[in-house]
Amino acid sequence: MTNLADLPLFHTLLDNTQITSREMGRYIAYVAVPCRDLDEAQAWYCEVIGAQAVRKLKDRVTFSVGGVL
Numbered sequence: 001m002t003n004l005a006d007l008p009l010f011h012t013l014l015d016n017t018q019i020t021s022r023e024m025g026r027y028i029a030y031v032a033v034p035c036r037d038l039d040e041a042q043a044w045y046c047e048v049i050g051a052q053a054v055r056k057l058k059d060r061v062t063f064s065v066g067g068v069l
Contacts, residue, residue: 032060 035041042061045051051063 033041038056038059038061042053042056045061045063046053049065051065053061054064055062
């Protein structure tokens with residue numbers, strides 16, 4: 001299995017550097033991914049990706065990945 005940290009651009013995707021006004025609008029605010037089983041998806045994101053579940057509602061889970069919420 002590939003280590004995500006070895007993938008190109010992985011560390012830049014999780015960069016928490018403050019965005020300047022010139023760069024505004026050039027970042028991903030959030031990603032919504034549909035799934036068939038919320039508990040299974042939560043386990044995968046936490047165990048495989050290393051995300052931390054920070055909020056779980058009946059229809060979604062919010063994750064923090066690499067300290068980025």
